[in-house]
Amino acid sequence: MPGYPFSAIVGQDQLRLALVLCAINPAIGGVLVRGEKGTAKSTIVRALARLLPSPLGSTDQHRAPLVELPIGATEDRVVGSIDLERVLRDSEHAFRPGLLARAHDGVLYVDEVNLLHDHLVDVLLDAAAMGRVHVERDGFSHAYPSRFVLVGTMNPEEGELRPQLLDRFGLAVDVAASRDLDIRTAVVVRRLAYERDPQAFADAYAAEDAQLAERIREARDAVTAVRLPEREIRRIAAICARLDVDGMRADLVIARAAVAHAAWRGGDTVVEDDVRIAAELALPHRRRRDPFDETGMSEDELDDAISEARSAAGDEDEPGEDPGPQDPGSQDPGPGGPGEPDGDGPHDDGPGGGEEPSPEPPNGPSGSPRERQAGAPGPGFVAPRFELPGRGSGAAGRRSRSISPRGRIVRDAPFTGHGMHAPATIRAAAAEVPRRGGLAIRLQDMRGAAREDREGNLVIFVVDASGSMAARDRLSAVTGAVRSLLRDAYQRRDKVAVITLRGRSADVVLPPTSSTDVAARRLHDLRTGGRTPLAEGLVEARSLIQRERRRDPDRRALVVLLTDGRATAGPDPVARARSTARGMARDGIASITIDCEHGMVSLGLAAELAHHLRGGYVRLNELSASTVSGVVRAARGPGAAAA
Known part of the structure; x- marks a missing residue:
């Protein structure tokens, strides 16, 4: 079935122009497309590839390759690795190039690039900027050309790229479905026409696509x-x-x-x-x-x-020259833009202690008694790196150690049936050449590859928003600390959730998400006041972890509890909080308690709670010190481990 024509796409003029400019000069560094689902991101990228000749600058009839990089790709698959088949068959020290070699003179498309491991994003961007790939691994020193138009798409609600990686993309375009009725109507009309007869629809726009392709070729020839x-x-x-x-x-x-x-x-x-x-x-x-x-x-x-x-x-009084037509189409840009689903179709496009009264008047800003808004976060907080013990196997990230088939090879290991370490296997077989009379790989020669990486975790912030926190105006300090910790979670590719404690209940104000800016907005709108349902907050965190384990069993969780340790809501609140904490410890739930107690006299309630949780412990004022460094580990065992 023919693909959807580039000239038939309605709207998205800025995106189409950005793609065309990178097609004219790939050294620009590629295009990052940010936007919601159903905005024709994939459709436009695939349609562009059909306009480009191969090799770049040629007038032949072969189309440029379109290489789609899967999210689960390993570094071997991307840059290349030893050609094991030729080594075994011909005893030849040979290299097999990866996907970047296949993308040469074409388009490299990475959907959900924000979910790709950071070091692979670095590899792609380096190749896009240099036009060549240099590989130094497994005893090889190899280089090959890789000049391509790089396009990455992402939905910001599923997590952002780090600013350092954002900067590496040459151009970026935010896309959204049009609110213009004529454009939305044209999208539907032309999509239905394409579905009725794809070939006839493609033929109707073939001449316009050919004109666009010729115009891109002419611009490439003229750009120098x-x-x-x-x-x-x-x-x-x-x-x-x-x-x-x-x-x-x-x-x-x-x-x-x-x-x-x-x-x-x-x-x-x-x-x-x-x-x-x-x-x-x-x-x-x-x-x-x-x-x-x-x-x-x-x-x-x-x-x-x-x-x-x-x-x-030097031209303050000189008018600019008219740049002429900007749209990638020679005439009407055509339909197929906003509001279209991703896919291959036309538009292809988840304890105790008394409670101090709130300083607010009886009716706070929202009309509720003893309630106030969190307000602006306090400045000057520096987050240490919180790390879970042991090694997990969760999604790629930058927090805790993990064993991953996509990680870097750290050593060879016994072969378990997958993940063979080719150089170590060949070395083992080569050592037997004198005895065997030639190179022959046998089962006893096989060596596996031990790979180590970092994973992202689920970080659940349980924030005490009760009246005792607000009474001494500590909530701005707490929100400042949480903001600092959210920034750390963003950099380490975690999912985050926020639970608040106030009144008689614990509320999940933010379900698990990879979007830390959403978390920051929810934190800014936080309401405070009332008693401290500490046990309810721990129960809610425990239940949330259980639900997420069913959905994503490999993602380990870390509970970050910000409290002064007071438990005042419900029957026998202190005993219930301690009992729930011990239950979480038995479940193996890792935790860090950040002690928000303030004043001349310290009751030590938060430290005692951390002991029952068998987790890490840090004082809030330690986070505000610029000298904070090292790792705070969420311990599972007697006492707290902090560094």
């Missing part, structure tokens, strides 16, 4: 001849400086994209409008330095930066 005046280089530098962009990568990306856009519109010299269009695609995602920073850039911000840059460029 496009002149980039020093005036425009100064403009680019001034814009990046005005917007406080880190590093120099953005300047280079804008320069390359502006040159590609000039070639696309048929110009021979870069002008201000080329720079503006390139900046719109290259800068918004680079403004996120922190997981809680908003992505994006308003038109007013860009206008102000460009206005200030005119004096630096």
Whole structure:
């Protein structure tokens, strides 16, 4: 069945332009597509690949390869490894290139790139920037060309890329389903037409696709001849400086994209409008330095930066040249954009102690007695690295040690039927050559590969939001600490959940998610006041872990409890809290207790609770010290282990 035509896609003009610019000059560094499901991300990428000739710059009729990188790919599969078949058959020391070799002169597509292991993302981005892959492993030193258009797609609600990796993508586009009725109607009409007769639909747009393909080829041929005046280089530098962009990568990306856009519109010299269009695609995602920073850039911000840059460029009074048509289509861009599902179709596109009263008046901001909002988090908190003991086998991340088939080989080990360590196996067989009279691999020669990695965990924050916390204005410090810990969870690729304790119940205000910015928003809206249902909070955390184990049995959990240790809600609250804590310890649930007690006299209630949990223990003021370093391990055993 023919694929959906690129020229038949409705809307998503900015995404289509970004893809075309990278097709003209892959050195731009690829495109990151951020957006909700059903916005034609996959459709557009696959349609672009059908427009590109192979090899790049050629006029032959062979289409460019489209290589889709699976999320579970290993580094061997991506970059290549020893060619075991040739070694065994021909006794030849040979190398088998990986997916990056197959993607040469084509498109490398990574769906859900935010779920890919960070070190593999680094490999892809290095290859996209250099156009070559260098492999030093298993006794090999090998290099091969790998020049491709890199496209990564992601849904931000499923977790973000780290800012360091965001910066490595040349361009980024946020996509969403259009709210325009005409566009949405056109999407449905053309999709249904495609489903009725795919071939006839593709034939109807064949001429437009051919024109687009020819225009891309001509722009590739012309791009090296496009002149980039020093005036425009100064403009680019001034814009990046005005917007406080880190590093120099953005300047280079804008320069390359502006040159590609000039070639696309048929110009021979870069002008201000080329720079503006390139900046719109290259800068918004680079403004996120922190997981809680908003992505994006308003038109007013860009206008102000460009206005200030005119004096630096020396053309304050000179108007910019009309850049001509920007849309990748030579005429009407056609349908097929917003609102379409991912897939192969036309648009293919989860204890005790008294309670102190709240300082709020009887009716707080929300009208509820003794209730207040958390407010802004306190500053200056530094999170140590919390780590679970032992080695797990959960999803790739950066927190706790794990044994993973996708990890780095740390040593050879006895062969268990999978994951053979080829060099060690060959060495074992080679040692027997004099006795056997030749190289022959036998069962006793087989050696396995022991791989070690890091995993992401489920981190459940249980936050005491009772009146005793608010009475001494400690909640801003607590929310500041949680924000710091959320930042750490973001960097270590964890899933997070938030449970709050107040009144008579414990509430799951955030079910497990990989989106820490959602967690930060929920934390900001936290309401406080009332008694401390500490036992209920531990029960809810225990139940949440049990539910998540059924859904994802390999992801280990860590409970981070922020409390002063007071338990005041329900019958016999102190005994119930201690009993529940001991039950969690028997279940093997790892925990860290952050003691939020404040004052001249310390009751030590949180430390006692940590003892019953058999987990780690840290004081809140220790998190606010800039000297915090090392690892706090969630111990399973008598006492707490902290470092």
